[in-house]
Each structure stands twice: as structure tokens, then as C-alpha cells.
Amino acid sequence: MFKILVSDPISDLGIQQLTDASDVTVDKKTGLSEDELVAIIGEYDGLLVRSQTTVTPKIIEAGAKLKVIGRAGVGVDNINLEAATKRGIVVINAPDGNTITTCEHAFAMMMALARHIPQAYAKTITGVWDKKSYLGVELRNKTLGVLGMGRIGSEVAKRAKAFGMNILAYDPFLTEDRAEKLEVKIATVDDIVRNADFITVHTPLTPQTKHMISRPQFEVMKKGMRIVNCARGGVIDEMALVEALDAGIVAGAAFDVFEKEPPQADHPFLSNPKIIVTPHLGASTVEAQENVAIDVSEQVLHILRSEPFINAVNIPPVAPSVMNKLQPYFTLGEKLGSFAAQITHGAIKEIVVEFAGDLADVDTQPLNRYIVKGVLSRHFGGDVNIINSMHLAKTSEVNVVVTKASKTKGFTNLISVKLIADGGEERVVAGTLLQGYGERIVQLGKFPVDISPEGHQILISHNDKPGIIGNVGTLLGQSDVNIASMQVGRIVVGGEAIMLLTVDKEVPAEVLVKLAALAEINTATEVVLV
Numbered sequence: 001m002f003k004i005l006v007s008d009p010i011s012d013l014g015i016q017q018l019t020d021a022s023d024v025t026v027d028k029k030t031g032l033s034e035d036e037l038v039a040i041i042g043e044y045d046g047l048l049v050r051s052q053t054t055v056t057p058k059i060i061e062a063g064a065k066l067k068v069i070g071r072a073g074v075g076v077d078n079i080n081l082e083a084a085t086k087r088g089i090v091v092i093n094a095p096d097g098n099t100i101t102t103c104e105h106a107f108a109m110m111m112a113l114a115r116h117i118p119q120a121y122a123k124t125i126t127g128v129w130d131k132k133s134y135l136g137v138e139l140r141n142k143t144l145g146v147l148g149m150g151r152i153g154s155e156v157a158k159r160a161k162a163f164g165m166n167i168l169a170y171d172p173f174l175t176e177d178r179a180e181k182l183e184v185k186i187a188t189v190d191d192i193v194r195n196a197d198f199i200t201v202h203t204p205l206t207p208q209t210k211h212m213i214s215r216p217q218f219e220v221m222k223k224g225m226r227i228v229n230c231a232r233g234g235v236i237d238e239m240a241l242v243e244a245l246d247a248g249i250v251a252g253a254a255f256d257v258f259e260k261e262p263p264q265a266d267h268p269f270l271s272n273p274k275i276i277v278t279p280h281l282g283a284s285t286v287e288a289q290e291n292v293a294i295d296v297s298e299q300v301l302h303i304l305r306s307e308p309f310i311n312a313v314n315i316p317p318v319a320p321s322v323m324n325k326l327q328p329y330f331t332l333g334e335k336l337g338s339f340a341a342q343i344t345h346g347a348i349k350e351i352v353v354e355f356a357g358d359l360a361d362v363d364t365q366p367l368n369r370y371i372v373k374g375v376l377s378r379h380f381g382g383d384v385n386i387i388n389s390m391h392l393a394k395t396s397e398v399n400v401v402v403t404k405a406s407k408t409k410g411f412t413n414l415i416s417v418k419l420i421a422d423g424g425e426e427r428v429v430a431g432t433l434l435q436g437y438g439e440r441i442v443q444l445g446k447f448p449v450d451i452s453p454e455g456h457q458i459l460i461s462h463n464d465k466p467g468i469i470g471n472v473g474t475l476l477g478q479s480d481v482n483i484a485s486m487q488v489g490r491i492v493v494g495g496e497a498i499m500l501l502t503v504d505k506e507v508p509a510e511v512l513v514k515l516a517a518l519a520e521i522n523t524a525t526e527v528v529l530v
């Protein structure tokens with residue numbers, strides 16, 4: 001039974017697939033402090049949050065069973081991604097569910113700014129009929145600068161177009177083609193701050209976007225411009241904005257998000273009549289809350305049930321076409337890594353993976369994670385998974401090198417894993433996926449072989465002399481170890497050779513010692529592939 005903790009207010013209807021699932025129990029406990037969360041998180045497999053819960057490294061460390069943190073929304077800046085990745089916890093978000101809702105909020109804020117709606121309302125309900133203080137401006141024919149043309153920014157631009165606005169847009173990923181389709185003009189940040197009558201920001205908060213609108217930008221703005229932030233507090237420098245309002249450069253500002261949430265009671269925005277504020281309501285509609293909760297619940301279930309999932313933010317996204325091509329190789333890759341690690345005696349310094357054939361022209365990143373997981377599982381056991389395998393390799397100072405071979409090497413596809421360990425030790429295991437036959441190991445070191453990578457195996461290196469196979473068979477028979485299949489490989493008659501036996505059960509350590517002590521045998525190593 002999986003246990004999930006919901007620590008922020010999330011739509012009940014949206015999480016129904018979790019509450020209805022027979023293998024899941026859901027606890028809702030909102031408003032907990034960090035210490036309170038640390039005290040209880042150890043019993044949960046999944047954590048669902050919005051933006052109020054700050055998921056700190058301390059909480060993540062205490063989440064001994066935690067496999068997934070789901071964000072019912074877009075921004076994951078309240079979740080410590082590094083700590084989650086280190087622990088192998090998948091962090092997922094729901095990137096599409098609140099796009100329109102947040103765009104509509106930004107648009108509503110822009111219209112409220114243009115027509116002083118909150119200020120006029122506040123005065124009208126006091127009984128004062130004040131028409132002259134609230135002369136507004138039209139949006140039509142004004143220039144709107146959009147910083148960040150992702151999901152929300154693009155939707156804002158579409159609506160602004162319908163209002164007859166001219167749009168200048170900046171986003172490092174905005175192509176000429178997309179700009180043309182959206183009928184926006186690509187501009188620099190400098191063009192936008194100098195020419196826009198309205199500016200709206202729709203970027204995440206990153207080191208690059210922090211204070212991207214600050215004193216130098218306000219200084220060159222058009223007098224009387226208006227500015228909206230429904231993205232993240234800190235993209236616009238709050239103190240610089242207050243100065244620009246006081247200096248008469250900015251006529252009004254509308255903020256849904258703050259550098260610190262909630263803002264302190266004496267925050268200058270809260271007493272400035274030219275600033276409209278809302279308490280991070282961008283995503284707060286019935287529809288959006290249901291959408292994000294449905295999306296995140298679905299992926300949380302997939303993750304807990306070890307099924308394929310999408311929207312992970314701590315592993316790079318992969319196109320479905322690439323994923324379809326790679327998926328059949330995941331277990332083979334992991335087994336090759338595991339096999340190679342089990343026959344390596346020294347401390348591993350480098351993992352060199354080579355892909356040939358069909359795999360040489362795809363981005364193999366997801367597959368690389370499985371191979372590295374296979375290698376590291378020998379030392380890290382169940383603590384390594386595909387989320388943290390690359391991270392663990394890095395922190396363990398194991399270098400990962402991935403190469404693509406130009407030739408097919410006789411196979412339609414071939415994965416070769418070479419481990420380089422202390423003392424110059426090198427081990428190579430290569431495998432392929434044969435249509436109709438499944439996974440095969442086709443090379444061990446310099447020896448060509450043909451083995452199905454599964455179950456308990458014994459790898460023996462020996463000198464190619466008569467009688468060795470008989471001796472091995474006799475010893476295993478006496479030890480009650482049944483041989484299911486056997487492969488021998490050699491390059492030259494009488495030279496170095498290997499023998500790979502598939503046996504029906506675990507091989508006792510003393511049997512391996514006795515095998516290695518037989519005449520002409522150099523080493524005997526058990527390899528377990530499950």
C-alpha cells in the first residue's frame with residue numbers, strides 16, 4: 001500500500017484517482033511547519049504540494065520512503081531539486097493545467113491597471129462617487145512587451161492581439177516562425193523596456209531572470225508605462241519598482257507574486273495606491289485546480305506503480321519517438337552495466353559506453369541512466385535509480401563517457417559497456433537485442449559469446465586445457481549446483497579461455513573458492529542478473 005501526503009490545499013475532485021485507488025491511501029495535512037513535516041514524512045511514498053509548502057533538504061532527507069514529489073502547478077522553486085535528485089526522488093509538475101487560468105489573471109490585472117478598477121471599487125463602496133480620479137487608458141494600439149513566451153506568455157500575447165495591441169516579445173527560445181504565427185515582433189529586453197506601454201513577465205525565477213527588470217531598466221522606460229508580474233516574485237526588482245513609481249516613470253503596477261510570500265505587513269506595495277496586489281491567485285480557478293491535480297495524480301500513480309511517466313522536472317524530457325526507440329533497451333543496458341560491475345574487482349573509475357547500429361543516431365541519455373544504474377547498483381544497491389544514477393556517478397568521481405560507433409559491428413544494435421578500474425583493470429561486456437530472441441550478451445572482454453543475460457551465472461577464466469570442463473561439472477554436481485547451460489570461448493587453442501555457466505540457484509561462496517582452486521582455473525566469479 002502506498003501512502004501519499006497532500007500538504008497544500010489541492011482539489012479533492014482532482015486527486016480522486018488517488019483517493020479511489022485500492023493500492024493508495026491519502027492523508028491531507030495542510031499548513032505544517034518544516035519540523036512537523038520532518039516528523040511525519042518518513043512514512044510516505046509520495047508528497048503532493050502547491051506553492052505554500054517549502055520542500056527543504058531536511059524534509060527530503062527525512063523522507064526515507066519518498067519516491068515522488070508532485071507539484072500541482074508549474075513552478076517548482078519551492079522544492080529543493082538537488083536534494084530530491086540526490087535521493088533519487090522524482091519531482092513532477094503539472095505544466096499545462098493552469099496556463100489559461102494564469103494568462104487570464106495576468107490579463108485581468110492588466111485591464112484592472114488600465115482602468116483603476118480595484119481603487120475605484122474600494123472608494124465607491126465607501127459611498128464616494130469619484131469619477132475624476134480614475135481616468136484610464138485604452139489597451140488598443142498600445143505596445144505590450146512580453147518577457148517569456150512560453151505557455152502563459154504566448155496565451156497572453158494571443159489575447160492582447162485581439163485587443164488591438166502591438167506585441168514585442170523576448171524569449172531565448174522564440175523562433176522567427178513562432179513569432180510570425182503568434183503575430184508578435186521579436187525584440188530584445190532593452191527594446192521592450194524602452195518602447196512598451198505595458199510589460200508583463202512570464203518567466204520562471206532563475207539566476208538569469210532575477211531582477212531582470214531593475215533600476216537600469218526602469219530608468220529608460222517610457223514615462224507612464226504599466227507593469228504586471230504574475231510569474232514569480234523577484235523577476236521584477238520590487239524596491240526599484242517603488243522608486244520608479246515615486247519618480248513618475250511607472251504609472252501603475254499589478255503584482256500577484258512577491259519576493260517573499262506572504263509579504264510583510266509593512267511591505268511598500270501594500271500601501272501604494274498605484275500598485276494592485278493579489279495573493280498569488282494566478283492559478284486559482286476551479287478549472288485549473290482540477291486540471292493540475294488530475295495531471296499530477298495520474299503521474300504520481302504511474303511512478304509509484306513503476307509505470308512510464310511524464311513531466312519529471314529533475315530528468316531531462318525525451319521526445320516520445322526517441323523514448324519508444326530506447327525503451328526496449330532499458331533492461332538490457334542495466335544488465336550489461338550490472339554484469340560488468342560484478343566482474344570488476346578494483347574501484348571503478350570510468351564507465352565507457354559505446355552504442356552502435358540503430359542506437360548510434362539517437363540521443364541515448366535515458367538509456368545511459370539505466371546502464372550507469374546497473375553499474376552502480378553493485379555498490380549502492382537499492383539506493384540508486386535512474387533519477388540519481390548520473391548524480392551518484394559524479395559524486396563518486398566515476399567518469400561516464402558515451403560514444404557512438406560509426407560501424408554497426410555486425411549487429412543491428414550493440415551496446416558495449418567498458419569499466420576501467422584501479423590498477424589498469426578493464427572489463428568489457430557487450431550486448432544486443434535480437435528480434436525473436438530478446439536480450440543477448442555477445443561479447444565478454446575479447447571473447448565472443450552468446451548468452452541470455454538472466455539468473456545466476458558463473459564466469460570462469462582458465463587456460464584452454466583438456467579436462468577442465470569435466471572438473472568444473474563434477475565439482476558443481478558434488479556441491480548440488482545444477483548447470484542449465486554452458487558456453488566456452490577462446491581465441492587460440494591452448495590459450496586464455498572463458499567459461500560461462502548458467503546455474504539454477506545461488507552459488508555458495510565456498511564453491512566459488514573451490515572452483516578457483518582447480519588446476520588451470522584463474523578466477524571464478526558469480527554474476528547475478530535479476
Ligand SMILES: NC(=O)C1=CN([C@@H]2O[C@H](COP(=O)(O)OP(=O)(O)OC[C@H]3O[C@@H](n4cnc5c(N)ncnc54)[C@H](O)[C@@H]3O)[C@@H](O)[C@H]2O)C=CC1
Pocket residue numbers: 073074075076095098099102147148149150151152153170171172173202203204205206208209230231232256257280281282283284
Ligand atoms: N501566479 C501564478 O499563480 C502562476 C505563476 N506561474 C509562473 O509563470 C511562469 C511561466 O509559466 P509557463 O508559461 O507555464 O512556463 P513555460 O516554461 O512554458 O514558459 C517560461 C518561458 O520563460 C522563458 N525564459 C526563461 N528564461 C528567460 C529569460 N531569461 N528571458 C526571457 N524568457 C525566458 C522560457 O524560455 C520559457 O519559454 C513560471 O514562473 C510559473 O511558475 C505559473 C502558473 C501560475
Ligand SMILES: O=C(O)C(=O)COP(=O)(O)O
Pocket residue numbers: 050051052072073074075076098280281282283284
Ligand atoms: O503553478 C505555479 O507555478 C503557481 O505559481 C501556482 O501556485 P499555487 O499552486 O496557486 O500555489
